[in-house]
Amino acid sequence: MVESIASRLRGNAAATRAVSAPLSRWHYVAALALGALNTLSFAPTPHGGWLELAIFAALFAWLTRTTGWKSAALTGGAFGFGNLVTGVWWLYVSMHHYGEMAAPLAIAALVLFSLYLALYPAFSAALWSCCAGHAAAAARDDRPFSPTWHGALAFASAWALGEWLRGTVFTGFPWLASGYAQVDGPFAGFAAIGGVYGVGWVLALAAALLVQGADAWRAQRRMSALLPVCVVLAVIAAGLLLTRVAWTQPSQSPLTVRILQGNVKQEMKFDEAGVRAALDEYEQMITAHAADLIVTPETAIPLLPQQFPETFARSLRTFADNTGSSLLIGALGATVTPDGRYTDETNSFFGITPNTRLLYRYDKHHLVPFGEFVPWGFHWFVQLMNIPLGDLARGAPVQQAFTVRGQPIDVDICYEDIFGEEIARTLRKAANPAGVLVNASNLAWFGDTIALDQHLQMARMRTLETGRPLLAATNTGTTAVIDARGHVTHRLPPFTTGQIEAKVQAMTGRTPYITVGNTLVLLGSLALLAFGFAFGTGRGTGGRRQDSGRR
Known part of the structure; x- marks a missing residue:
């Protein structure tokens, strides 16, 4: 028997009662x-x-x-x-x-x-x-x-x-x-x-x-x-x-946004036919009409930018330049070695800004264990599954924001928006903190389960913590716009192909949590x-x- 913590006992009778039944x-x-x-x-x-x-x-x-x-x-x-x-x-x-x-x-x-x-x-x-x-x-x-x-x-x-x-x-x-x-x-x-x-x-x-x-x-x-x-x-x-x-106040004029939900089935997302279908679908959706910001889901195009078909890349660039639309594209990143090899693949977001050839890049930092990196000693476990992106490189803990019409936008990918302290740290350390949050996810991995609603609920918590709106772009659901007070103002039904068109008000200032x-x-x-x-x-x-x- 192990003695429990010390207790104040009152007399022998109380001490007798103090020994409780198992x-x-x-x-x-x-x-x-x-x-x-x-x-x-x-x-x-x-x-x-x-x-x-x-x-x-x-x-x-x-x-x-x-x-x-x-x-x-x-x-x-x-x-x-x-x-x-x-x-x-x-x-x-x-x-x-x-x-x-x-x-x-x-x-x-x-x-x-x-x-x-x-x-x-x-x-x-x-x-x-x-x-x-x-x-x-x-x-x-x-x-x-x-x-x-x-x-x-x-x-x-x-x-x-x-x-x-x-x-x-x-x-x-x-x-x-x-x-x-x-x-x-x-x-x-x-x-x-x-x-x-x-x-x-x-x-x-x-x-x-x-x-x-x-x-x-x-x-x-x-x-x-x-x-x-x-x-x-x-x-x-x-x-x-x-x-x-x-806690925060409106900053500048609202941005017009379009958030795309391609509804690409997970089982075909990484095969050749699926990639070809995603290229065609997202090119059509992106270039449909202008907006200040157009956002695709996580790995909407599961290729490196260097592997994008020339016609696809030119179409996006021409559309951005002609309409003044900024684009955020979920894709893969990598380091190119001097001999032309690709190493250190990353789960990334690439941003196209109108009338500039500079390509914005955000690399996911907080990776999913077993899905995006393999903990030491668990390679045998990952080999029991068919996961296409099993061991990725990490981005920096704090990365620069994407700028849309002079307004900074903070980007994170999927799993990262359940770590509120990391988002608060990014806003805290920025010289010009972002006024809008963007999260891109591929929740197709979870099927039609409660995970979709749970993830959206966590995204809503991030808006309450930071006093900033959040745009959630997902492959199969739940794509949504959440205002700075945690209210879902727009939402697409899961497992449908579509887009959200909305105006989003960027915010400035700090909550105590930031x-x-x-x-x-x-x-x-x-x-x-x-x-x-x-x-x-x-x-x-x-x-x-x-x-x-x-x-």
């Missing part, structure tokens, strides 16, 4: 089911942030039943696995249907990956237990942890820290970070201050305070129940009111956890409880 395996099964239910908080569920608040309150209430850091970690890990295996099941579609991996191996890979991701909520729950566990409730029942103010702050801080680690370690995978479900929820207004992890911190705090209020109400301590509930209501009101704050990034949330969380660990109620006094762990 937790049933059904406790962990319920935590797993709760995690699976949390997937419904995310897109495409409308206003799922309210559901997520209720689920997180249930999660925290479930954690208060644990008897030490081990059982807390198992509870958090079960919740995380349930959430992530049901939330990213579309990876099976990528690996099996498009990567041609055998179904049993694809299922095993999905389960193992979800188990890895579940380590982070397990870490958060264990950290909360170590920093906030105490026996304020020991005098009246056998629960080792009682909801308190410092316990609520520690839960919020541990949860935010765990999600940040999940989004950072081994290049990071912040998909389904809890803050994303709040895009249409009560805490969306905090995105401009603390980013997606700050929103998750506020969510976890509010959930824990609701449990604290309910606990005090059951104990017939009415006044003690009132204050945490009032704080939650105040936080909700603040989150709703903050969405009305104009200025400080994740620093505020991380330093604040570490400070609160250290305070809870050092000065939490009951540390260093009385007896100790036995951690039941897993039975």
Whole structure:
């Protein structure tokens, strides 16, 4: 048996009650089911942030039943696995249907990956237990942890820290970070201050305070129940009111844009017939009529610019010069050696500016593991799939913006727009920060799954964090225009060929999140956890409880 953290015990009778009964395996099964239910908080569920608040309150209430850091970690890990295996099941579609991996191996890979991701909520729950566990409730029942103010702050801080680690370690995978479900929820207004992890911190705090209020109400301590509930209501009101704050302001005149969705099937995208069809289709769509900016999806033309047919390249250049249209074309990049060989292929965007022969280039920096680069020791795994772009070179972390009619445009590709700190860093370091964000993706890898709506939801979070509109250009969906307040103003149906024509207002100025990034949330969380660990109620006094762990 492993001793749990120190607890304040009141007399021998309380000490006897303090040894809680072993937790049933059904406790962990319920935590797993709760995690699976949390997937419904995310897109495409409308206003799922309210559901997520209720689920997180249930999660925290479930954690208060644990008897030490081990059982807390198992509870958090079960919740995380349930959430992530049901939330990213579309990876099976990528690996099996498009990567041609055998179904049993694809299922095993999905389960193992979800188990890895579940380590982070397990870490958060264990950290909360170590920093906030105490026996304020020991005098009246056998629960080792009682909801308190410092316990609520520690839960919020541990949860935010765990999600940040999940989004950072081994290049990071912040998909389904809890803050994303709040895009249409009560805490969306905090995105401009603390980013997606700050929103998750506020969510976890509010959930824990609701449990604290309910606990005090059951104990017939009415006044003690009132204050945490009032704080939650105040936080909700603040989150709703903050969405009305104009952190950025319009800059110059609106741009006319056209965003193209070619709907090229993934299974034919890289074969000769598919490339030929894409060249014909996008040439026709691009040159249909003028706009200040015309954007294609990621690798719309899966060739190097040097490999573009001369007629195609000349047609685009002539159209840009004659109409004053700027073009952003998704294609492949490479370094040309002195002997004419192509090395260090990149996933790139090329920009054509009217009446200049300079070609803008953006190279994707944050690559997808196993899809665009192969982690050390995993080449055998990638060889089990049929992936045409398996090991690419990286672009620089911060690259220059593309300029359209004197207005800078920041470009990123697919996976990169789920890393808000990197976009904020680019805006923070720019001498003339961009007023519009552009993301180009090829979501055909995920088929007709919830991944499409989840990706759009994350793009909306980027607009809330930065106070800037975003143009999402995708191959099969979801192509959209999102304004600076996170509202989708235009959207094409998935798996259709078409285009969006819109006017987009560039913005200037900085949100607090652009200025400080994740620093505020991380330093604040570490400070609160250290305070809870050092000065939490009951540390260093009385007896100790036995951690039941897993039975």
